Amino acid sequence: MTVRLYDTQAQTLREFVPGDPSNVTVYVCGPTVQSGPHIGHLRGALSFDILRRWLTHRFGRVTFVRNVTDIDDKVLANATDDEPWWALAYRMELAFTRAYSAIGILPPTYEPRATASVPQMIELIDRLIAEGHAYPAEGSVYFDVRSWPSYGELTRQRPDAMESSADADAGKRDALDFALWKGAKADEPASATWASPWGAGRPGWHIECSAMSRRYLGPEFDIHGGGLDLRFPHHENELAQSAAAGDPFARYWVHNGLVTVDGQKMSKSLGNFVLADDALQGRDPLVVRYALGAAHYRSSLDVAGRAFDEAEAALERIRSFLDRAERVVDISADPDGVLPDAFAAALDDDLGVPQALAVIHETVRAGNAALDAGDADAASRAVRAVGVMTGILGIDPRDPQWRTGGDPAEASALDSLVQAMIAQRAQARAEKDWTTADRVRDAIAAAGIDLEDTPDGTHWSIHGR
Incomplete structure (x- = not known):
């Protein structure tokens, strides 16, 4: 058994060797809950749900942490007098949870909110100041990029070639420096501030994930995941500040590809922004799961109407075979199937879901042929193999979660x-x-x-x- 994953930092496939084979540890950047989920959020969460399921199959236990960023510039900007920022954040968090649950994404082992780990963030910032890698300025605290020679190692960039941080200057020594702590502003609500050694304020975005991953998984963990768009500056900054504080941090970096719609980048300005609710409206959630998970997780996924049509047709082939086979084959005495070697090899090779699905459909074809020939033994093996494969990918049509009218x-x-x-x-x-x-x-x-x-x-x- 050799699981290989593409490590974004190394820019190559690496054999995955967890620090503790009895407990694989994964941290995935969850949503910033300023608005509801779109299909890009679903695709990203689903990519890591499938990875988690496969690692669980291979290693037995996975501690999976996905955070909720519930305090952020965008959350504050979208709040209103009638709905304060914390109420907006909670309402949107529930919307994400509903959408994830609808397509069968397993709940994380832990799902910490950023606002619940502010003391840990303050402690980490204090360590960075003590090590000479951060400095207070006018009520805020900034990470000193030039003090850390390895800055840029995740995305293989040199600081001189980078764009400057979007943070307001407010006493920054260098345009590349980024905020670890943001001093309180007069136009922001007092409820969005916490006491700190540098004055009232709130954490910067990047320090949140460094503190939460350390709190729930320790200073070193196996996999850090997220969307490809988070590599820079978010993950680059996470790596720099955690390493500068003395933490080994993530041993592997795994990123999922982004979503396009009819060949164009999904964007509000183009009017092709597909919300999760719109994708699920009038569709079988299992079809949505299949459509969003069928492509390789690192590829760009084009979501158009035909993608859902193709997913529905593929699922119907699986469902029809299972229904047909189970009318003539009794598997109740021995329900567990043997996982085909080709399926396992596909998922071991950087989570090759397209190849794994091909094995499922080939097994369906063989099973139907066995039924046509009256070969009950071969049909029994096929239906049990299809069951174990679809179960691992979370697309078994017989699973009670996909049944409508559950009464x-x-x-x-x-x-x-x-x-x-x-x-x-x-x-x-x-x-x-x-x-x-x-x-x-x-x-x-x-x-x-x-x-x-x-x-x-x-x-x-x-x-x-």
């Missing part, structure tokens, strides 16, 4: 009604009353229900499920 009484009542209509149709066909048989069939179809006539009877399913 068992409602499902039973629907089954009784459909079975009664199937019996009426069967009786009409036996009596050669084709008009009645067609009328019953059309009524069933109009309700969005598909029928499949087989040698062992007629079976029904909701169309597209």
